[in-house]
Amino acid sequence: MNLPEIIKNSEAYVAERFPVEKMSYSAMVVKKEVPVHRLSWAYYMGGLALFFFGVQMVTGLLLLFYYQPTVSDAHASVEFITDHVPGGSLVRNMHAWASSMMIAAVMVHLLTAFAMKAFAKPREITWVTGVVLLGITFGLGFTGYLLPWHQVAVNATKIGLQSVQEVGQYLPGAMAEWPRIVKETIQGEAAVGQATLSRFFALHVIILPLAMMATLGLHLLSVQLHGMSRGIDGPPKRQEKFFPTFFIKDLTVWGFAFIILFVIALCVPFESLYSYPLFEPFNPKGSTPDGIKPEWYFYFLYYPLELLPFWVILVGSTVLGAVLMGTPWIFQNTSRKTLQILTVLAALYLFVMTVFGEQIYHMFKG
């Protein structure tokens, strides 16, 4: 293929994914329709994740008014928010719970989009931006975990970053040092300290949210351009209008989500799921307390990491990442039935590892 032809082909490719003629209010909002069938509930998942992202933005901005990202003040300022600021514990608790709910919604969204083959042509860009959004969401979870600067936060971050360095042992020659250099670049100094806190703060508060919004813009644009994917093999029962019918239903779901989030945040402190000493301020001179573990949404990666040799996880997660990114091309000829079976298996794995991970770990390790 010569150069003009390549340019022409890529132009056609982009034009098919971002059809300019559809970029109008009438095509994207007025004429958009949503199929109604037995899997229609899955259409609410993306919106739900978006809603929780909005909650995170608002509560996060509120927390910014009091949080101080220094190793001496971080923990004290978080305590100050929780114990003294009026409504502070509610805001903080909502931020913590909504982060978990957002990740849960994002995971279900991923699984259902996969099962419904919502990545099929011309929706490749939607899928790929979605995978990027998933990565950013996990990044926000990981960076946000460090900010309170208590024992569990710092130690879990240490362990998480150390596993980057662990990759080095499988690399040949001088490359073996690279992962360590990468790790120290991320954390900014030889050990997790003030530099790490400042960097994670910047990532959590500015960089990742901005990246999220940019990617989200592309994601939502392509969703509105191409409409909802049909999702099932046969014809849907009927179509309903996106605006206002589906939109109002979406808002209703958000309303219920907010009530649930609010009640939980009001009644159940997020930290009640852990034992207390883990929330003492981080002490670099003491020994690491028992029971350090990441947030529940990393269990699916964490418990296998504890049980299996590191290289198995490394290869596994690399393959998983590649498959996720390449899904629109790898599975383009797979039937929805097969995709649904794969989804059920994946969901089963995630569920079992998240809920019973600890029991499984103790079963093998005594």
Add this chain to the structure above:
Amino acid sequence: MVDAFFFVGLPYLAIVICVAGCIWRSRYDQFSMSARSSQFLEDGKLLFGSLPWHVGIITILLGHLVVAVVPRVWSSLMVIPAVLFGVEALGVCCSLLAIAGLSALIVRRITDARVQAVTTTMDLVVVVLLMAQIVIGLLSSITFRYGAAWSAGTVVPYFWGILTLQPEMAHVTGFPMLFKLHIIGAWVLIALVPFTRLMHVLAVPLGYIFRAPQLVLWNNPRRRREAVDATARAESRRDFIKGAVGIAGASGLLALGVSEKVVTYFKGPDPDPEAESALLQKKLERLQQTAEERQLELERQRVEMILVARYIELDAAKGKYFIDYAMAPGLAFKGKNGLPLLISAKCTHLGCTVGSQVNAEGQIMCPCHVSYFNIVTGQPNPGAPAKLPLPHLAWALVDPSGNVVASGLPGGEVEGTPSPELLAQCSLYITKPRHSA
């Protein structure tokens, strides 16, 4: 004597007349029991009179009812200044709304010929009495502030005394004239209920909210043709109003709650001096802790030897933590030969800090993923998550006069063999690792 008539005699008279009259009217004159709607005769001005009037008066009456039924709950709420002010403000707003609505109704009733035709004397009496009663109520609530709070302890016991046949007019006889008038007005209105359109308050049309809309139309062919469209319009308007009321109510409540929270959130806490000093104390301690860490770091960059402990503090079974030259934790033990044994406490697996307690096999344990390290060799137990041994650290023993009497290298080479008596006086230092490169 006058008080006794107005606050004991009149109430019982009013109650008896009201109850007996209502029973009589509902048995013998059922079809007159209505609000005698004149909407059919005049449908324009009515909306701007009837709606504000009913919204205002129903809210106010509900307030009166709640304080009468649950005075204790009510009083406990009125202790909160914001709630008290809010209730008072709501009351004044609703009175004004009711006065405005009632005025519009009065104007309509005396200017519209069709409405005039169906107006009875009793209607005019009731409307004037109502206007007087609500104006007096508003005036007394403005003149004697915080009635929402004090009425629970005065008017409510008086009211219950009347109902339970143990009248106790002392509760109200001391009131100012204005407020007495309000109470008397209330009893008069109650006595008038059976003889006027006021009786419609006993038949609250709750069903209107849920039943399908009904249209009242002139019966002629043209109107009947229009009826189909009119019904559809009415139904859609009804749906819209229901949705709008729901959304407005919900978003109003949400906005109220959120703004109340957000304002106090931004205003920040108002701690008492003791709490404030405790907070400052804590912040200072954390700062000092950070300063100490910074100092440690600086020391490790500049100083060749750093004090770990005095020799006699060392123990064979329990290590003493210190920070080594790499700013990582280390442990100091007393070895079998009586000389110090210094080993890194940063787990070679994922960097957790290893525990300081030595077990029977001469091992220390990392709590994160349970690796056991032999403190003499540094080696992890077979099958442990950690694969590499914990490195030993270089040390030096210094006698009180400042001479190095013994030193050890990570490889285990020891120089100098001090006597036990001298050892007891020595202090243990770590020495800066020499860069081989």
